[in-house]
Amino acid sequence: MKRFILENSFYDDKNNYKNMTTIKDVAKIAGVSVGTVSNVLNELDTVSDKNKTRVMDTIKTLRYKPNKIAASLSKKKTMNIGLVIPDVSSPFYSDLIKGVTETLDAHGYNVFLCSSSGDIGKEKKIINDLLAMWIDGIILIPVYSNKRDIKEMESINTPMVLVNREIKGLTRDIVIFDNFGGAYEATNFLIKNNHKKIIILDGPKYSRPFEDRLLGWKTAMEENKLYNKNLVFRGDFSVESGYDMMVKSLNELKEIDAVFASSDLIALGALNALEEKNVLVPDDISIIGFGDIYLSKFLKPSLTTIRRPFYNIGKTAVSILLEKIAGKSDEEGFKKFVIKGKLEIRNSVKEK
Amino acid sequence: MKRFILENSFYDDKNNYKNMTTIKDVAKIAGVSVGTVSNVLNELDTVSDKNKTRVMDTIKTLRYKPNKIAASLSKKKTMNIGLVIPDVSSPFYSDLIKGVTETLDAHGYNVFLCSSSGDIGKEKKIINDLLAMWIDGIILIPVYSNKRDIKEMESINTPMVLVNREIKGLTRDIVIFDNFGGAYEATNFLIKNNHKKIIILDGPKYSRPFEDRLLGWKTAMEENKLYNKNLVFRGDFSVESGYDMMVKSLNELKEIDAVFASSDLIALGALNALEEKNVLVPDDISIIGFGDIYLSKFLKPSLTTIRRPFYNIGKTAVSILLEKIAGKSDEEGFKKFVIKGKLEIRNSVKEK
DNA sequence: TAATCTTAATGAAACGGTTCATTTTAGAAA
DNA sequence: TTTCTAAAATGAACCGTTTCATTAAGATTA
Numbered sequence: 001m002k003r004f005i006l007e008n009s010f011y012d013d014k015n016n017y018k019n020m021t022t023i024k025d026v027a028k029i030a031g032v033s034v035g036t037v038s039n040v041l042n043e044l045d046t047v048s049d050k051n052k053t054r055v056m057d058t059i060k061t062l063r064y065k066p067n068k069i070a071a072s073l074s075k076k077k078t079m080n081i082g083l084v085i086p087d088v089s090s091p092f093y094s095d096l097i098k099g100v101t102e103t104l105d106a107h108g109y110n111v112f113l114c115s116s117s118g119d120i121g122k123e124k125k126i127i128n129d130l131l132a133m134w135i136d137g138i139i140l141i142p143v144y145s146n147k148r149d150i151k152e153m154e155s156i157n158t159p160m161v162l163v164n165r166e167i168k169g170l171t172r173d174i175v176i177f178d179n180f181g182g183a184y185e186a187t188n189f190l191i192k193n194n195h196k197k198i199i200i201l202d203g204p205k206y207s208r209p210f211e212d213r214l215l216g217w218k219t220a221m222e223e224n225k226l227y228n229k230n231l232v233f234r235g236d237f238s239v240e241s242g243y244d245m246m247v248k249s250l251n252e253l254k255e256i257d258a259v260f261a262s263s264d265l266i267a268l269g270a271l272n273a274l275e276e277k278n279v280l281v282p283d284d285i286s287i288i289g290f291g292d293i294y295l296s297k298f299l300k301p302s303l304t305t306i307r308r309p310f311y312n313i314g315k316t317a318v319s320i321l322l323e324k325i326a327g328k329s330d331e332e333g334f335k336k337f338v339i340k341g342k343l344e345i346r347n348s349v350k351e352k
Numbered sequence: 353m354k355r356f357i358l359e360n361s362f363y364d365d366k367n368n369y370k371n372m373t374t375i376k377d378v379a380k381i382a383g384v385s386v387g388t389v390s391n392v393l394n395e396l397d398t399v400s401d402k403n404k405t406r407v408m409d410t411i412k413t414l415r416y417k418p419n420k421i422a423a424s425l426s427k428k429k430t431m432n433i434g435l436v437i438p439d440v441s442s443p444f445y446s447d448l449i450k451g452v453t454e455t456l457d458a459h460g461y462n463v464f465l466c467s468s469s470g471d472i473g474k475e476k477k478i479i480n481d482l483l484a485m486w487i488d489g490i491i492l493i494p495v496y497s498n499k500r501d502i503k504e505m506e507s508i509n510t511p512m513v514l515v516n517r518e519i520k521g522l523t524r525d526i527v528i529f530d531n532f533g534g535a536y537e538a539t540n541f542l543i544k545n546n547h548k549k550i551i552i553l554d555g556p557k558y559s560r561p562f563e564d565r566l567l568g569w570k571t572a573m574e575e576n577k578l579y580n581k582n583l584v585f586r587g588d589f590s591v592e593s594g595y596d597m598m599v600k601s602l603n604e605l606k607e608i609d610a611v612f613a614s615s616d617l618i619a620l621g622a623l624n625a626l627e628e629k630n631v632l633v634p635d636d637i638s639i640i641g642f643g644d645i646y647l648s649k650f651l652k653p654s655l656t657t658i659r660r661p662f663y664n665i666g667k668t669a670v671s672i673l674l675e676k677i678a679g680k681s682d683e684e685g686f687k688k689f690v691i692k693g694k695l696e697i698r699n700s701v702k703e704k
Numbered sequence: 705t706a707a708t709c710t711t712a713a714t715g716a717a718a719c720g721g722t723t724c725a726t727t728t729t730a731g732a733a734a
Numbered sequence: 735t736t737t738c739t740a741a742a743a744t745g746a747a748c749c750g751t752t753t754c755a756t757t758a759a760g761a762t763t764a
Contacts, residue, residue, distance in 0.1 A: 022750055033714045038752060048712060068485045069425045070750035073719050078421065083465075089450035091443060091646060098441035101467050110481070113435075113465035115453050129462070133420045239650070268650055275652070294443060295647030298591070298620055300627075374720055385744045390722055400742060422720035425749050 021064045030058040041066055072134065081111050081321070082130035082138045086118040091294055092310070093141070096163070099314025100139055107322060109136070120145040124152075131158060137321045139314075142167050144207075159324035161317050166208065173324065175317045175337045179209045182306040182341035183216025186288045187260055189304075189343060191224050193351045195258035195286055199231045201245040201270055202262045210237075213262045213290060235266070242269025250277060258286040258349070264293045264305055271299065271348075282350035292344055301347035313339050373416045382410040393418055424486065433463050433673070434482035434490045438470040443646055444662070445493070448515070451666025452491055459674060461488070472497035476504075483510060489673045491666075494519050496559075511676035513669050518560065525676070527669045527689040531561045534658040534693035535568025538640045539612055541656075541695060543576050545703050547609035547638055551583045553597040553622055554614045562589075565614045565642060587618070594621020602629060610638040610701070616645045616657055623651065623700075634702035644696055653699035665691050 023041075027034040032051055039047050040055040047055070058064075072078040083100050085093050101111050112130060116123035120143045130138060137159040142148075150169045162174040190198050200217045203210035214232070221227035233249055235241030242261060246269065249256065261267035267289035271281065279285055281301055289296060289305035296303040316337055375393075379386040384403055391399050392407040399407070410416070424430040435452050437445050453463050464482060468475035472495050482490060489511040494500075502521045514526040542550050552569045555562035566584070573579035585601055587593030594613060598621065601608065613619035619641035623633065631637055633653055641648060641657035648655040668689055 020750095023752095024750080034751085035714060035716095035753080036712085039713090042752080046712065051713080065480070065484050067425075067750050069421060069430065070719090071752075073419075073421045073425055073721085074750080074752040076719075080464075087450075088453055089446040091446065094441040094443065094446055097465070098439075098467065101440055101465060102469075105467070110464050110466070110485070112432075112462050113449070113453060114462070115450065115457070117454075128417070132417050133462070295650055298647055298651070300652060372720095375722095376720080386721080387723080387744060388742085391743090394722080398742065403743080419720050422749090423722075425751085426720080426722045428749075 021062050023064075023066065026055065026058050026062060026064050029062065030055045076134070078134050078136055079109050080133065080135045081109050081318075082114060082126070082133075082135045083111050084114045084116055084123060084126055084130075084138065084140045086116050086141055086143055088113060088115045092291070095310035096141075096314040099311035100318055103315045103318040107318075116143050118143050120147055124149075127156070131156070137161075137325050139163060139317050139321060141165060159321055161321045161324070163313060163317050171334045173320050173334045173337075175313055175320065175339060177209075177308050177313065178338045178340045179212035180216040180219075181338075182290065182308075183213035183260070183262070184220045185216075185341070185343055186290065186306050187217045187220035189345075190258045190260065190286060190288060190349065191220060191226065193286070193349060196226055197231070197253070197255060197257045198226065198260055199233060199249050199253065199256055199258075200260045200262065201242055201249070201266050202232065202234045203237045203266070205234065207237075210262050217260050237263050237265060239265050239269040239272070242266035243273045244269070246270035246273035247277075250279075256285055258288070261287060261289050264289040264291045264296050264303060267303055267305070267348075268295075268299065271303075282348050286349040288349055297344075297346060299348075304346045304349045305344050306341040307344045308341050309339060373414050375416075375418070378407065378410050378414060378416050381414065382407045428486070430486050430488055431461050432485065432487045433461050433670075434466060434478070434485075434487045435463050436466045436468055436475060436478055436482075436490065436492045438468050438493055438495055440465060440467045444643070447662035448493075448666040451663035452670055455667045455670040459670075468495050470495050472499055479508070483508070489513075489677050491515060491669050491673060493517060511673055513673045513676070515665060515669050523686045525672050525686045525689075527665055527672065527691060529561075529660050529665065530690045530692045531564035532568040532571075533690075534642065534660075535565035535612070535614070536572050537568075537693070537695055538642065538658050539569045539572035541697075542610045542612065542638060542640060542701065543572060543578065545638070545701060548578055549583070549605070549607060549609045550578065550612055551585060551601050551605065551608055551610075552612045552614065553594055553601070553618050554584065554586045555589045555618070557586065559589075562614050569612050589615050589617055591617050591621040591624070594618035595625045596621070598622035598625035599629075602631075608637055610640070613639060613641050616641040616643040616648050616655060619648075619655055619657070619700075620651065623655075634700050638701040640701055649696075649698060651700075656698045656701045657696050658693040659696045660693050661691060 023034050023037050027037045030037065032055060036047055036051055037055050040052055081104055083097070085097070087093065088097070097113065104111050112135065114126045114130070116126055123143050127138065135158065139161055141163045142165050144165065148167060150167070153170055160172055162172050164176060166174060166176060187198060198221065200214060202214050205211065218227055230253065233245040235245045242265060245266070246259070250273070259270055261270055267287055270287060274281055274285060281287055287303070289303045292305045292307035296305050316339060320335070320337065375386050375389050379389045382389065384407060388399055388403055389407050392404055433456055435449065437449070439445065440449070449465065456463050464487065466478045466482070468478055475495050479490065487510065491513055493515045494517050496517065500519060502519070505522055512524055514524050516528060518526060518528065539550060550573065552566060554566050557563065570579055582605065585597040587597045594617060597618070598611070602625070611622055613622055619639055622639060626633055626637060633639055639655070641655045644657045644659035648657050668691060672687070672689065
């Protein structure tokens, strides 16, 4: 049973209200054909001024709103983009989300935000759902997984760009942060300030970003003849792990000059350990972090670190995606965009 | 010109790939009518087992994916929800986003994440766009504004629930955090621990949440005959403001027992000021914050504060919205859901 | 004035599903 | 074998747009 509220509007039997003024109503009242109304809506220059104003007026009086679903069906274009992220609440990705949504919005696109919860099966399902909704493109931060079916992903023909994590064997455009370069720069900053014995507190081995950061540190150290494998400590990405590694290093080594922590959370744990042992930062030991999370500038001392420009990463990903959607990049193969970090100099490194 | 890749699939002239296997293809190959295929897809029990398996098999071999756009147009239901937030990257809202997306996902809904950037005009535009996309419902964190057109909002017939901020005169369901109760509880916690001279460092007057927190503090103070209007300091929500207010209070008052900061950021600023003045926390002065932002537990001392369960707030908002969509709540009027905070006891309050 | 060329407007088909009144089928009962 | 009935299957209409071949009207030229 339909309950009518206004002309052309009603609550359906499920109590869902839909505004039902259609393009046909507009056409009839304006005294033109539906094609003409459509042309006005799409700003095609084939309509006479007389009819244009007539149509616009009736649109206003009828409070007509074009139905984008119907337009999408007809045009085969939805102006919707899917953004798939392992954890939507992670402070790491909030700036990325912002960069992506704001840039897409500026181009008239809307974004479906989806959380894969770090689960490869969920990620797959989400991508399938997005494809069924005929989204025009996908921006994906892939889940780490060795169960990944590359063939299946390769067969997806909707434009897609990966962010922040590479997938071996997958030939897709990707925007990635320069972990190597950031670590290299951070380490060189310490070296330039006359620190010699610089340990690294790194994350797990299976993680590519942490491997890259280790390599950046190692390269800088080797170039300055400071490398020594005893300076390497590995754990996971947690604050606790940072604490443990710092304690361990203080027990094993003497006269540490500085600490390169592969993440700000590790640095935080290390900071706690140093305070507990009454080691002064930066007077006794300097410490540099990686990532610039929100709290880093509020720590005591505020943490010198490498900032990852996630907003820009998101923005870049969008512009690549939009190019692909526009069909400009017809070439085979794929591109890799490496976004550089920025050294945020604060108070945890002694400049000498 | 269409470039054909596979049967029924092609790149259109804009280079957009669309999988074009339709329900008709499935019907033809399975040797049944489209209606039957549709019934299988929608799991209606009117199809014989024989045909059901036959259809499912051809769906699999053809790799057929139903087009949700077409289904939406026909069903007048999109299974999409709009989530409108002033700032998608704000750490305050990341848990809310998570609560909303995860809960909706569990019910088969997808979410459009939209950022109003704190701008009322943008918010209006977003809502209009969402309505044009025939989303089934809206979850809105409204922008503060005195330019708000209540009539226009009232006339929206799509289910909508407001979160975290009330709009005067708007009769919509709303889920809101109990600012009064949280402040009341925090203050009483200080009082219970024998603090008498408790100042409040509050946010701006025009902000309802801060007004409510002030009221909660005041009520607790009055009930214990501790209230005195000299104990009230007001600024904005920034760290700097917290610092300034703390310095000012130390200059004006003697023997402050404790500080109730209306936000964790204010508390952080106050903490900085106290450290600078060599006032020990919690030994000389206790401090309690409000909000439990990510960094609070990492501060030195870790900050005792009121935690706002944003994940649950999001979850609650969704369940109310889904009820409205299902059309269960046919009654007139609207409901207000007040979600209580939780006292996180850490190390910035001296328990005595 | 007739013929030709532009420009504007038209309206039916298409997009890919769902729905439902109608028809067909199969099985049971007579 | 015929009749009846319930279950299953059908297919055309519909959802609200866009698109484009066709038509109509007006302007220009010979």
